[in-house]
Amino acid sequence: MLISDNLSLKTKLFVVVLFLAVVCVSLPLALAYRQLNSDVVHEAESGAKEELALARRLLDKSDDSNIAVMVSSVSSLIGREIVFIGNDGELYSGASWLDSGGDLLNRPEVIAAVKDGTGFSHGTDPVTGNKVLYAAMAVIDLPDIPKGTLLIEEQIPKAGKSLETVRSVYLWSIPVIILLCYVSIRILVLQLSESVRSMVRTAEAVGQGNFKRRIRNLPGKEFLPLAESINWMAERIDEHVAIITGQKDKLQAVLNGMWDGVMVLDSECRINKVNRSMKEIVHGIEDSINRNPLEVISSPDFQDTCRQVISDDGPVSASIQLALDGDRVYEVNIVKSANSIGPGQGPGAIAVFHDISEIKRLEKVRQDFVANVSHELRTPLTSVKGYAETLLSDPPPPQTLQKSFLETIKKNADHMCKIVDDLLSLSRLEAGRAQTDFRVFDPVVCIEQAWEACSSLAEARGTVLESDLEDHENFIEADPDQLMQVFRNLFENAIKYGPEESLVEVVHRVDSGMLRIEVRDSGPGIPGSDQKRIFERFYSVQKHRRNEFGSTGLGLAISRHIVRNHGGDIWVESPPSGRSRGTSFIFTLPLAS
Incomplete structure (x- = not known):
């Protein structure tokens, strides 16, 4: 029996079980029906044969010479209408159930009786509609009676009712069987469905990334191998994903631990991954995944170089220099990587951004x-x-x-x-080979010595020194000669570049164990663009005035190294806080413990 594949499992089971149930019920009932029908007919034939034999014996013992009267007498004695037909076709005695207009010798039961001695045929009573049995027996050896055939009609209503009962039982059993099959299949399918749904939910959970999900309530023997296979598959996937995740985390840790920025590009030249350093180089690049580099870094040369490396006939690697954020310069090495995203998707590329700003x-x-x-x-x-x-x-x-x-x-x-x-x-000083003589002393001494060294220049320009540092107020541990050189360089700059008849101020304060000293002048000041480079060698804001005073252009560079070697720092503010012009050089030194 073929069942469509479009039907559900429940429907298929219902059809198969119903078919088998109907077959199993129908076969016994059919055999019983057939056997009962055979028994009833056999019983009717036996009864009719006995009645015909009795009628024959009564005819043999009758003294009447009229065959019609003899047959009528016998009919009266046995209470049944008996018909006698001569072999020549003459009807000696008729009956209400017999159609005398037909060819009586060609009736089936008559033909059988002439041939075998007795014969039977079946028919329907036209009045009652019941099934009847027609029986015939040949009469050939009775004296004074012509050769012929006795016929009798046997009603079989009891046999018909029994067969109808069997048929009714069969017809009523079909709906009951259907109902029982449906209920049984429903219960079975519900149990199977729950097992299947449990396995489906587990498979879906594993497919969605929940690799710890397992089938805890194992189903029956039918689905036990499948459930164990799903659990085994989930365990293997969990192990492989853990290995891959660990490798990915290690790779990400390596990438994030790199000082250089790393950008991974796919085969379509789109950004696939960046490391932490790359996020610091280009702010917001983590929001530009799956976008072209040109959308993040405004450099058509970089975009073109990446595409050349990724192309099938392009070079294996290439280098390019990029200037980002104005003063940052990067050497970008772009290397082709095979199947950067997945097998069959073509080569990608890895771009490494090396900061060479300091080198430049x-x-x-x-x-x-x-x-x-x-x-x-x-x-x-x-x-x-x-x-x-x-x-x-x-x-x-x-x-x-x-x-x-x-x-x-x-x-x-x-x-x-x-x-x-x-x-x-x-x-x-830069090499750390300068001879130093650290001692604890009052910085006022260095200020006085430095100003004394600049006295001739100060007197020529009418410049006056004013300091708020008092004797024996603060003590520092430093090299007096080097500290005096710092003050001298700062005083010379203040005198040279300040206006004539001006004031050079020295102010101080103590902050967190550090002595903060500020040297102020009222000169034209230093532009903001030059303040970043003012401590470089030979750098001068007013280059045309440097030879006027015999300056070497190294004083501030020397001062910065001296201060830093003493554990302090030096910087410039122009104009000073609260003023509209002038310059302040500020440096810090640690106080003596």
Whole structure:
């Protein structure tokens, strides 16, 4: 029996079980019906045969010579209508149930009786509608009676009622069987459905990422292997996911631990993943996943280089320099990676952002340093060379000019010596090789010595010093000579670049164990763009005025290294807080314990 695949399991089970139940009920009932029908007919035939045999014996014993009267007498004796038909077809005695107009010799039971001695046929009573049995017996050996056939009709109503009862039982059993099958299948399917739903829920949970989900209530034997397989599958998936997650976490930890920024691109040149350093380099890039790099970094060259590396015929790696956030410069190395997202999706790329801003800055400082040293030495050397050539000329200059030329040569030579001495001093400070003599003392002493060294310059410009530091108020542990050099450099700048007849102030305060000293002037100030570089070597805001005072351009760089070597810091504020002009150089030193 073929069942459509579109039907549900419940329907299929119902159809199969119902079919088997109907077959199992129908076969016994059909056999019983057939056997009962056979028994009833056999009983009717036996009764009819006995009655015909009795009628034959009564005819044999009858003394009447009229065959019609004899048959009528026998009918009266046995209480049944008996028909006698001669072999020539003559009807000697009729009956109400017999149609005498037909060919009586061709009746089935008559033909059988002539052949075998007795014969039977079945029919329906036209009056009652009941089934009847027609029986016939041949009469061939009775004296004084012509050869012929006796016929009798046997009613079988009892047999019909029994068969109808069997048929009714069969017809009524069908709905009962259907109901029982439906209820049984319903209960069975509910049990199976619950087991199946439990397994389906577990499989769905595993598919949605809940790899700890298991089938706790194992179903019957039918689904036990399937349930165990699902649990085993979930355990294996959980183990593999744990391994993959661990590897992913390790890789992410490595990426996040890198100082360099890392950007992973897929085969469509879209951002797939970034590390923590990359998030710090480009703020908000974590919200740009699955977007093109050009949407985050405004560099068409970077976008084009990434596409070239990702392309099938592109290079394995490429490098490009990017300037981000103005002063940050990055060396970006782009390397092709096979199947960055998944197998069959083509190669991707990994871009590593290496910050070379400090290298670029140091390179620029080196270039500037070489250029500045060359410039600072070229100017006095040119002057020395020119005056020397003049002195050596023929005829030589007048005696009065020779002394002036020699003084100029000495002045420029002293300036070059000062530059060289400052460079050597700065080099020793940077390398930590400068000789230091740390002692506890009052910084007022250094202030007085530094101002005394600048007294000639201060008197020439009419500059006056004013300090709020008092004797024996604060003590520091430092190198007095180096600290005096810091004050001298700051005082010289304040005197040189401040207006004439002005005031240089020294103010202080103590904060968290540090002595904070501020040197103020009322000069034109330092532009904000120059304040970041004011402590670089040879850097000057007013370059045209540096040679006017014989400055080397190294004083502030030396001061910064001295202060930092003493555990403090130095910076500039221009204009100072609460003023509209002027400059304040502020540095801190730790107080003596």
